[in-house]
Amino acid sequence: MTFRAVRVLKEAAVIAAEDTRHTLKLLNHFDIHVPLISYHEHNKDERGPEIIQRLLNGETIALVSDAGMPGISDPGVDLVRLAVMDGVPVVPLPGANAALTALIASGLDTNTFTFVGFLPKTNKHRREMLSKLSNHPYTLVFYEAPHRVRATLHEIKAAFGDRQATIARELTKKFEEFIRGDLDSIERHFVEHQPRGEFTLLVAGRPEGEKLAEEPDALAGLDVIQAVAELMNQGINKKDAIREVASQKGLPKRQVYQAVLDSDLV
Template sequence: MSGTLYLCATPIGNLEDITLRVLRTLQEVDVIAAEDTRNTIKLLNHFEIKTPMTSYHEYNKVDKAAYLVEQLANGKNIALVTDAGTPAISDPGEELVKQAYAAGIPVTSLPGACACVTALTLSGLSTRRFAFEAFLPSDKKLRRKILDSLCTETRTVIIYEAPHHLRATLQELFAALGDRRLTICRELTKIHESAMQFTLSEAIYYYEQNAPKGEYVLVIEGRNMADLEQESRDAWAQLSVDEHMQHYLSEGMDRKDAMKQVAKDRGVPKREIYQQLLNKDT
């Protein structure tokens, strides 16, 4: 029988934020695959866990995942841990999970600390719908594409950022999104934890006066749905009803469906569009 891959959430700061189930699993598995064994050994020593470790990180994730899956297939039980938080969330563990499923290996996740969810619940912003972007990509074209997509995002947006990039990222977000509300969370669960509410312009000014320190999670308010719909209606209103109809007819839509869509775009009853077209034809 094959072994099981255990995804073990570890503390993001406060060592008390580890579950009894994770501690038991880390003691019982055959090996712990750790993103950085130098960090994980501190956790294991604190809880007097002697299980052997192996390194699994971004730069060996494909080949090492294949090796670990082979060990799992041979009956070994393996715990996967990241430097802090939940494995496979913005983390190389995603690759190991994918390969394990492809090989028919059982996978289970042991829940616990997760920085994005901790920050979201602490933010005071809407928690019903959210979009997690992790760290914005360093590639300029891809970064621009993501920022453009966030302009119309109505969900609360969560972004990770390092202190030495924070000021520049806030400037980029302000240029792309306008003066949105956000909560900036710093050093979550640690002794100097803070959650500060700003607008983006206020945050830019604050960090011009105060040097960023620690790891940051930005929780940004989504676009107001009503404002977005009004912008769309205003844009369509620049066209005549006839031009608006021709837009959909040229895409192959029949006249009845086009009339219905035009009415929806403009936020008016369908009979109003019908009457305007009838008046034009007569």
């Protein structure tokens, strides 16, 4: 919590919160006496326009989330969109964010990373996303609820193989903990220990030199441009996609590169 955030909350006409009872504890701690209204996933369609109208009338409204930063895997993103559409200034107040907080202490590559957040709820869509991400060369950052941690670890390992990973839980809180190792050892850890708290999962990208997951049936009927485009749609960068297509089709990499260059494929 920053001095600036405390000041802004004190100066706001009203504070919009996911759980007003939860936020009231924070306000009491900092001796902040500002009216609270609820804004969450289940009332955002109705409450959002009401908040925008109050903002257009000149009020200053502060938005807080139960944990982390509003707008990251959070319904605050919808309120920001409405505000931007109506020309209402949006002022971010940086604070603790689980993804970045976990990343910097993970021991994994921080130069280039991809934030995934929560995986889809349905088995089919979750498997499809993990299949696409399996060839991703950068550190991947997931969020997960405690009751889903074991299953998600198993699914990621099945899709990616046994890579280096870190799990962080209860970040910035009393029971903050980091579990580092490979996916296999971390999965075994949670067989012996009940997952508790909010979790951030970080998984290393596809190791350099590891063969890309092949989909010969999907690429066989495509020309080189279509094949490269298909792999890029799966999250593979252009350079690796060109190399893989050249390998699968038995062509010189330079020939595939030139064909892609001539096609203006982004």
